[in-house]
Amino acid sequence: xxxxxxxxxxxxxxxxxxxxxxxxxxxxxxxxxxxxxxxxxxxxxxxxxxxxxxxxxxxxxxxxxxxxxxxxxxxxxxxxxxxxxxxxxxxxxxxxxxxxxxxxxxxxxxxxxxxxxxxxxxxxxxxxxxxxxxxxxxxxxxxxxxxxxxxxxxxxxxxxxxxxxxxxxxxxxxxxxxxxxxxxxxxxxxxxxxxxxxxxxxxxxxxxxxxxxxxxxxxxxxxxxxxxxxxxxxxxxxxxxxxxxxxxxxxxxxxxxxxxxxxxxxxxxxxxxxxxxxxxxxxxxxxxxxxxxxxxxxxxxxxxxxxxxxxxxxxxxxxxxxxxxxxxxxxxxxxxxxxxxxxxxxxxxxxxxxxxxxxxxxxxxxxxxxxxxxxxxxxxxxxxxxxxxxxxxxxxxxxxxxxxxxxxxxxxxxxxxxxxxxxxxxxxxxxxxxxxxxxxxxxxxxxxxxxxxxxxxxxxxxxxxxxxxxxxxxxxxxxxxxxxxxxxxxxxxxxxxxxxxxxxxxxxxxxxxxxxxxxxxxxxxxxxxxxxxxxxxxxxxxxxxxxxxxxxxxxxxxxxxxxxxxxxxxxxxxxxxxxxxxxxxxxxxxxxxxxxxxxxxxxxxxxxxxxxxxxxxxxxxxxxxxxxxxxxxxxxxxxxxxxxxxxxxxxxxxxxxxxxxxxxxxxxxxxxxxxxxxxxxxxxxxxxxxxxxxxxxxxxxxxxxxxxxxxxxxxxxxxxxxxxxxxxxxx
Numbered sequence: 030x031x032x033x034x035x036x037x038x039x040x041x042x043x044x045x046x047x048x049x050x051x052x053x054x055x056x057x058x059x060x061x062x063x064x065x066x067x068x069x070x071x072x073x074x075x076x077x078x079x080x081x082x083x084x085x086x087x088x089x090x091x092x093x094x095x096x097x098x099x100x101x102x103x104x105x106x107x108x109x110x111x112x113x114x115x116x117x118x119x120x121x122x123x124x125x126x127x128x129x130x131x132x133x134x135x136x137x138x139x140x141x142x143x144x145x146x147x148x149x150x151x152x153x154x155x156x157x158x159x160x161x162x163x164x165x166x167x168x169x170x171x172x173x174x175x176x177x178x179x180x181x182x183x184x185x186x187x188x189x190x191x192x193x194x195x196x197x198x199x200x201x202x203x204x205x206x207x208x209x210x211x212x213x214x215x216x217x218x219x220x221x222x223x224x225x226x227x228x229x230x231x232x233x234x235x236x237x238x239x240x241x242x243x244x245x246x247x248x249x250x251x252x253x254x255x256x257x258x259x260x261x262x263x264x265x266x267x268x269x270x271x272x273x274x275x276x277x278x279x280x281x282x283x284x285x286x287x288x289x290x291x292x293x294x295x296x297x298x299x300x301x302x303x304x305x306x307x308x309x310x311x312x313x314x315x316x317x318x319x320x321x322x323x324x325x326x327x328x329x330x331x332x333x334x335x336x337x338x339x340x341x342x343x344x345x346x347x348x349x350x351x352x353x354x355x356x357x358x359x360x361x362x363x364x365x366x367x368x369x370x371x372x373x374x375x376x377x378x379x380x381x382x383x384x385x386x387x388x389x390x391x392x393x394x395x396x397x398x399x400x401x402x403x404x405x406x407x408x409x410x411x412x413x414x415x416x417x418x419x420x421x422x423x424x425x426x427x428x429x430x431x432x433x434x435x436x437x438x439x440x441x442x443x444x445x446x447x448x449x450x451x452x453x454x455x456x457x458x459x460x461x462x463x464x465x466x467x468x469x470x471x472x473x474x475x476x477x478x479x480x481x482x483x484x485x486x487x488x489x490x491x492x493x494x495x496x497x498x499x500x501x502x503x504x505x506x507x508x509x510x511x512x513x514x515x516x517x518x519x520x521x522x523x524x525x526x527x528x529x530x531x532x533x534x535x536x537x538x539x540x541x542x543x544x545x546x547x548x549x550x551x552x553x554x555x556x557x558x559x560x561x562x563x564x565x566x567x568x569x570x571x572x573x574x575x576x577x578x579x580x581x582x583x584x585x586x587x588x589x590x591x592x593x594x595x596x597x598x599x600x601x602x603x604x605x606x607x608x609x610x611x612x613x614x615x616x617x618x619x620x621x622x623x624x625x626x627x628x629x630x631x632x633x634x635x636x637x638x639x640x641x642x643x644x645x646x647x648x649x650x651x652x653x654x655x656x657x658x659x660x661x662x663x664x665x666x667x668x669x670x671x672x673x674x675x676x677x678x679x680x681x682x683x684x685x686x687x688x689x690x691x692x693x694x695x696x697x698x699x700x701x702x703x704x705x706x707x708x709x710x711x712x713x714x715x716x717x718x719x720x721x722x723x724x725x726x727x728x729x730x731x732x733x734x735x736x737x738x739x740x741x742x743x744x745x746x747x748x749x750x751x752x753x754x755x756x757x758x759x760x
Contacts, residue, residue: 034751037258041759055305062311064112064188066105074104086182088241090222093182098150105186106135106148109197114188117148119156119178120198122213122515124164124625128343129203131158132196153199154180164628166621168209175206181214184340187310191351200340209618213339213517216613220524221336223611227531228381228389228405234538234548235401241384244524246338247504249329250345251320251373251512253361254296256759259751260359264648265640266756269633270363270513271431273641273729274649276737277369278754281323288321293760295356296326303345303352304328310348312341322370323757332378335524339516342375346513362513365431367753368733372432373512377519380504381405391503392451400552403458404534407556407563409505410445412530413498414563416522416607417443418587418598420498420507423522425595425626427633429511434573434590439497439509441595442581442588444568446496452569458553459560495572525611534559592630593718599623627718631708634721638705641732642698648749649736650691656743657687687742690735697735701728 071080079100086093093101109117118130133156135146156178161169169176184200203212210216221244228242260266265273282288292300300317307314313331320327333341346362353360365372381389389405413420420443434440447455497509510519534555541551565584570577581588589595598604600623608614614622660680667677674681704727708720740748 033262034259034749037256037262037751038755038759040258041256057308060305061308061313064190064309065311066108066186067311070108071104074108076100076104079104083182087185088183090183093154095150095154098154100150102148102150102153105153105197106146109188109195110135110146112188112195114195114197116194117152117197117199119158119180119201120189121158121178121201121203122343122517123203123211124213124622124629126513126515126629128347129158129163130196130198131156156201158203163203163211164625165205165209165211166624166628168205168207168211168617168621176204176211177206178203181218181336183218183336185311187344189310190306209615209621213515213521214336216521216618217336217339217517217524219613220521220528220611223528223613224381224524224531227528227535230535231404231408231531232383232389232401234404234552236383236385236387239383239385239387242389243382243384244335244520245332245380245382245504246335246516246520247330247332247378248338248342248516249316249327249374249376249378250342251325251327251375252349253322253325253363253366253373254299254353255324255359255361255756257354257357257359259756259759262751263756264644265637266359266361266366268640269637270361271366271428272368272753272756273637274644274733274736274740275368275750275753275756276740278752278757280754280758282321282370285321287319287323287325290319292317292319292326295358295760299353299356299358300326300328302355303349306348306352307341307345310341310344312345312348314345320371320373322367324760325371325373332380335379335516335520339520342516364426364428364511364513367757369753370757372438374432374438374508375510375512375514375516377507377510377516377523378501378504379507379520379523388503390500390505400549403454403556404552406447406451406500407455407458407559408530408534409527410447410566411534411559411563412523412526413443413445414566415530416526416603417566418589418595418601419522419526419604419607420519421509421587421589422595422598423519424507424509424511424514425589425592426511426514427592427630427637428513429509430590430592432511433509439495440572440578440588441590442572442578442586443497443509443566444572444581444586445505445566446499446569447567448500449569451500452567455560459557496568497572521613525607525613528611529607591722593627593715593722596623596626596630596718599626624714627714631714631718631721634726635705635709637729638701638721638725641729642702644750645694645698645732645736649739650694652743652747652749653687653691653739656747657684657691659744660684660687683742687739690739690742693735694732694739697728697731701725701732704728 068084071083075083079097082093082097083101085091116132116134118132120128120130123129135148136144137147138144158176158178178201181200181202186197186199189196189198202210202215202218204210204215224244225242229239232239232242263272265271304314304317313333314328315331316327316329318327319325330341349360362373364374383389389401390409392399392402421441432438497507499506499508507519507523510516537555538551541554542548546554565586568577578588599619605616605619608619609616660683664677664680664684704724708717708725711717711720740752
């Protein structure tokens with residue numbers, strides 16, 4: 030294994046830079062959405078009737094007639110075949126955390142043996158993958174295999190290129206034979222519809238012309254990039270996506286010199302390549318830069334409707350993994366691949382937009398007089414307050430447990446940051462309901478650097494990097510989402526709790542209006558009660574501080590530090606009532622998802638425990654014993670030539686230290702194996718998850734500690750695993 034490590038380093042030193050052919054010669058606009066069945070392509074390949082039906086279905090959720098589905102399928106096939114496509118697939122997002130696809134060719138045979146190319150409405154609308162082989166939480170038995178994928182017309186079809194092949198991908202939902210959802214998209218679409226209706230009803234207090242409200246999402250994707258040959262020399266990175274052992278290098282991120290620094294050329298070539306592939310798929314990437322940790326980077330797109338944004342982020346993760354291989358790199362999306370430096374998040378910037386062109390979370394110049402903004406702003410805070418535990422559960426995972434609360438990642442305590450100015454606004458609303466609000470004085474930030482630099486209007490909020498849910502000008506940023514997560518889960522929860530809160534808000538306002546109160550005064554009275562009731566969720570300080578943890582506890586805010594306890598929020602009575610009343614999940618679906626998420630947690634820790642035990646026994650201990658034998662031979666030789674014991678005191682001490690660490694690793698690995706056996710013999714998944722969390726996982730840190738100490742002692746030529754300094758700095 031040490032040979033493999035040094036072979037990897039030699040290969041890295043001799044590696045050639047990967048160039049991206051033609052990228053610099055093309056405008057982004059020339060390639061953007063070239064592999065997407067856009068409205069423009071639909072106009073060209075569909076009849077007016079089929080085009081109008083498809084457009085209406087995408088915008089309003091109306092069903093497409095079967096005969097028109099045949100026309101859409103024929104047009105879609107013609108468009109795809111002109112671009113070299115031979116196969117199609119229903120592309121969906123099962124609860125595995127990855128995407129899924131089963132390819133079928135357009136080729137078929139007529140009864141008389143004639144070969145033809147065929148793609149009809151039936152194939153477009155519905156297919157039948159195996160539902161029992163995907164996570165289903167007990168909904169489907171192994172012998173009950175039938176499941177369905179159903180076309181989502183609101184997300185356009187696209188062509189995925191892989192090597193020399195091209196496949197027409199049709200975004201779909203995935204459901205079991207009895208109709209239960211088994212993916213991320215189906216509940217997300219339901220939450221979008223629920224939020225749309227509730228938000229439109231509230232908008233009518235202010236503008237009767239609003240007929241649709243759309244949740245929008247702009248995600249920020251953080252990731253690490255390391256050399257593939259070095260990654261392949263580490264079983265933990267290959268199997269788990271993170272380094273289970275490894276001592277922090279002398280230079281980590283403490284100099285803060287990587288953040289926004291010059292992008293390394295090899296990584297830059299990779300970025301250009303995956304951006305090009307993303308643009309062709311219609312993913313509107315806008316930003317790229319170095320992140321804080323060495324070898325950590327970020328990309329971000331322009332805001333889109335939440336359903337499309339989720340699809341695009343899921344697609345991007347696939348594209349990044351494939352393109353990285355071309356460059357002999359490994360893109361790591363794990364939330365905490367390396368201890369001691371920042372982990373990676375997927376900041377979900379969420380807002381609401383009307384079909385009249387209004388951002389409902391944009392304060393404007395005078396938020397004190399912008400009653401519509403205040404209404405949606407306060408309702409969002411109230412929603413997070415009332416369902417804080419669900420928000421925590423929505424971002425819970427084995428991976429994210431390593432990240433939350435450390436190195437600029439928000440803690441597990443849910444809180445909302447809104448900034449000093451808007452705090453004053455809410456205080457004024459709360460105390461002066463029936464009086465006129467004072468006009469906001471324009472706040473000017475003067476930059477006394479150069480006369481040509483203009484004055485800038487100061488933002489209504491600062492940014493708080495430690496807050497899990499922060500208002501950042503015209504949107505809320507859910508910073509606690511993990512980098513490898515599907516955005517669909519947290520967005521489904523956020524949409525749903527917002528819909529529920531808006532429905533309750535409207536009901537309370539209507540009661541006051543019926544009692545004779547003026548509309549504006551009724552709205553302000555309910556807002557005042559919501560501001561008062563949700564105060565404890567608002568926090569403007571340092572979310573990392575011990576003082577906040579103590580204060581949050583005093584406020585009654587939960588601090589679920591582990592995934593098993595956080596996931597219990599999904600099976601409370603209030604959660605069941607919320608999701609059932611908004612038609613997002615049935616009781617059976619909700620309980621199944623809880624089971625699926627617990628099972629995923631267990632399996633990930635199970636894999637990590639097995640790999641950690643394997644690495645300790647097969648790589649770390651042999652290297653330590655080998656070096657210890659060298660010390661022993663040295664001590665024997667010094668004794669034989671008659672030197673005083675003081676002459677080899679250091680060697681004796683090293684041998685003793687190595688022995689203690691060897692024994693510690695051996696004892697903890699054996700104990701971990703026994704704990705894993707006990708957990709695996711427990712049938713109840715909830716109990717098994719807690720056993721893995723509190724018993725099996727408890728041995729990870731002692732094993733790592735002893736291993737990392739040995740890494741500092743054992744001869745570098747004998748150490749089998751690429752070290753952090755090599756993984757993070759050898760490019």
